[in-house]
Amino acid sequence: xxxxxxxxxGLVKPSETLSLTCTVSGGSIISSNYYWDWIRQPPGKGLExxxxxxxxxxxxxxxxxxxxxTISVDTSKNQFSLKLSSVTAADTAVYYCARRGVAAVPGYDxxxxxxxxxxxx
Amino acid sequence: EIVLTQSPATLSVSPGERATLSCRASQSxxxxxxxxxxxxxxxxxxxxxxxxTRAAGIPARFSGSGSGTEFTLTxxxxxSEDFAVYYCQQYNNWPPITFGxxxxxxxx
Numbered sequence: 001x002x003x004x005x006x007x008x009x010g011l012v013k014p015s016e017t018l019s020l021t022c023t024v025s026g027g028s029i030i031s032s033n034y035y036w037d038w039i040r041q042p043p044g045k046g047l048e049x050x051x052x053x054x055x056x057x058x059x060x061x062x063x064x065x066x067x068x069x070t071i072s073v074d075t076s077k078n079q080f081s082l083k084l085s086s087v088t089a090a091d092t093a094v095y096y097c098a099r100r101g102v103a104a105v106p107g108y109d110x111x112x113x114x115x116x117x118x119x120x121x
Numbered sequence: 122e123i124v125l126t127q128s129p130a131t132l133s134v135s136p137g138e139r140a141t142l143s144c145r146a147s148q149s150x151x152x153x154x155x156x157x158x159x160x161x162x163x164x165x166x167x168x169x170x171x172x173x174t175r176a177a178g179i180p181a182r183f184s185g186s187g188s189g190t191e192f193t194l195t196x197x198x199x200x201s202e203d204f205a206v207y208y209c210q211q212y213n214n215w216p217p218i219t220f221g222x223x224x225x226x227x228x229x
Contacts, residue, residue, distance in 0.1 A: 037218070047165065047208055049218040062217040063122075096164055106212050107155035109176060111164035 002027040004097050004112035012091075012119050018084040022097030022112055029078045030055045035100045037108070038071060038082045040093040048093075052100070053080050087119045123147055123211050127221035133229040136199050142224045144192040144209035153213035156185055156194045159223075160205045168207075169194065196226075204228050 008020035022036070029036060038050040051061040053071045061069050070083040084091060094116050098108040124147040134140045144154065152172040157165035167176040169185035172192055182197040196203055209221040 046222045047210075047220040049216075049220070051216070052218075060216040064217070098164075100212075100218075101170075105167075105170055105176065106153070107167045107170035107176065107210065108157070108165065109167050111166075114164055 002099070002110045004099065004110055006095060006097050006112045006115040008115065008117070010116060010118060012087055012117060013121050014088055014119055015086055018082070018087050018091060018095075018117055018119075020082045020095055020097075020115065020117070022080050022082075024078045024080075024099075029073065029080065030075050033102050033104065035102065036073065036080045037098050037100050039096045039098055039108075040091075041096070041114075042090075042093045050082065050084075050095075089119050091117070092119045093117060122217055123150060123214050123219050125209050125211055125219055125221035127207075127209060127224045129224060130222070131225045131227060133227050134199055135229045136201060138199055138229075140196040140199055140203075140226055142194040142196075142207055142226070144187075144194070144221050146190045146192070146211060148214075149189045150211045150213035152188045153211055154185075154187070154192050155210045155212065156183075157208045157210065158203075158205045159208065165208060199226075201228075 003025045005023045012018045035052040037052045051071045053073045068085045073080040094114040096114045097112045099110040126145045128143045154172045156169040159165040173185045206223045
C-alpha cells in the first residue's frame with residue numbers, strides 16, 4: 001500500500017522560507033505514470049495546487065506562486081520536496097503531498113495526511 | 122486559467138435521499154474532471170475521474186456525468202458517512218491544476 005508522509009517545521013517566520021519533504025513508501029517515485037504534487041488548503045478554505053514534479057525532475061508551478069516556489073525530487077531517497085520563499089500569513093495552510101496519474105487514473109489517488117504550517121513571528 | 126464554479130455552496134439533504142452537485146468550467150475541459158470528498162481533518166479522497174469513472178473502492182451510489190463545461194456528481198441514496206465537502210478538479214488545461222471552491226453537503 002502506497003503511503004505519502006509530509007514532514008517539516010510547523011511554524012515559519014514571515015519572510016523566511018517554508019521547507020517540506022514528502023516521503024513515499026510502499027512504491028517507487030520512479031515511474032512514468034505519475035506526477036508528484038503539492039497542494040495546500042488554508043484553514044476553512046478550499047484547495048490550491050502549488051506545483052508538480054516528475055521523477056525526471058521536470059516541474060510545473062502555479063503561476064500565482066511561481067516566483068516563490070521550488071519543487072525537487074530525490075529518487076535515491078524516494079522523496080520530493082517543496083520550498084516556498086518569502087512567506088507571509090497568507091501562506092498559513094495545511095500542505096498536502098499527493099500522487100497524480102499521468103493517464104490511467106489522472107486524479108489524485110494517494111495523499112499524505114497533510115501538515116499544518118503556520119506563518120507567524 | 123480554468124475557473125471551476127461549484128453550486129450550491131451548501132446543500133441540505135436527508136439521509137436516504139438523492140444529492141446532486143454541480144461544477145461548471147469557464148471553458149471546455151472535455152471530460153478531464155475529477156471529484157473528491159473531504160471530511161474534517163482528513164485529506165481529500167478521489168471519487169470520480171474522467172468525469173464519470175469511479176475510482177477504486179468507491180460505492181456505486183456515487184456517479185458522475187457531464188462533459189465540456191457542465192458536470193454533475195450524484196449520490197443516489199445518502200448515507201451518514203457521505204456528509205462532507207465535495208470538490209471538483211480539472212486537469213485538461215494545466216498548469217495550473219484548478220479546483221472548485223467546494224460544496225458542503227449537510228444533513229437536513
